[in-house]
Amino acid sequence: MNDNPLSFPHTLIYLKQIMSAHSDVTKRFLLATKRAEINALQLVASNCQVVTTVSELIHQLQKERGISNIFLSSANRRFEQEHKDQIDRGIQAEELLRSQLKAKYLHSDDISNNMRLLNTITLALQGLDYISTLRYKVQKQELTALQSMQAYNQLIKGLLSVVFEAADVGSDPSIAKILVALFNFIQGKEYAGQERATGALGFSKSMFDQSLCESLSQLQQAQTDSFTTFEEFASNQENTMWHSLQGKDTNKQLQQMRTMMQQLADGSAISSEISEVWYELTTHRIDAMRAIEEQLTSRLLEVAQQRVEQADKELSEHKKRVNKLAATSPLSTELTLDMVLDVSAENIPKAYNSQLNDLADNSLYDLLREQSENIKKMTSELELAKQAIAEQKTINRAKLLLMQQLKYNESQAHRALQKQAMDQKVSLAEMARLVIKASGSK
Structure with missing residues (x-):
């Protein structure tokens, strides 16, 4: 005979009363957690769309920087029309980005989790506010090629910071990995663009001194560092595209030019006409990189959308399961008794063992x-x-x-x-x- 005044059946009834008083709040918090995940994913997906547009503007400014260098180095004799056409493309990309930023952040009520990203965007836009002055000075030959390159470097650096910050605030691992791969790829591509512009400086002077050759060498090493991290986080398809690019004949020709330029570190003269060969090879490589960049941004948007849809489905499934639990006796479905009882106690009647086992299968x-x-x-x-x-x-x-x-x-x-x-x-x-x-x- 059990001397315990609170028998096991009475204990179950008591626990059932407690659960009926509190389980509704628990369910609401469970669903609120999933809604919070969806909100975070929607915010990240929105950021990903901005990153895609930023990457396009970076690409256009990289091309503009390279063309501007040739334009300045030749004293308006080369790339005059190309320079005008590229500025038009840059303006279109910038206008699209500004329009998108206004729509997504200035007209949104939920921007509380974007403080650092918004500050980074502000700094990038501040630089872009002066790009018309930069273009005017280039057009009027009021800057040297080096000054122009440094100015474009700063503009692009500000935009790259937006991509970096978007990766840092990412809350979903599948999205964050793509963002890290994308940031490092764009960073490596930027170093490639700086290498193109730096090489153009040497050709414009018809010589490569030790300092210039060292700068080129460091830019090449920086590319290697960035692309190594990219490979770590990229998909098999993206890595295949990258390795295919590395094996192309134009890339081998570029390596030969790099070697030749390093051999000119003693200041030996070289024909400035070779600058067009250098520009063509480096531009072909950078344009090919753009295809990989577009693959990354396309996958980024696709995965972001998939994760939002997946989380929505999970929330719907959670609601169905919670409703099912609500329609069933808390004794048989809502309570996993081993959370509040020592279910190994010897005085629990065997008749309740099957109920206890069933509880863990479909409980809250x-x-x-x-x-x-x-x-x-x-x-x-x-x-x-x-x-x-x-x-x-x-x-x-x-x-x-x-x-x-x-x-x-x-x-x-x-x-x-x-x-x-x-x-x-x-x-x-x-x-x-x-x-x-x-x-x-x-």
């Missing part, structure tokens, strides 16, 4: 557990993508320290960091951490 607890495990998995996968972003932030911070302490410009700081990394045989990110540690910064 199962829904909560599934959702928690999904969030845990997503967080773990997201950390892998975020690590690459964190390393880039560390590198940027180390470069800033070098710029402040040694009065370097950004290019010099990057080259110094690369050289130290190669000398000590460590990664760029590890070298950056050592620089930060040595400076005493936290």
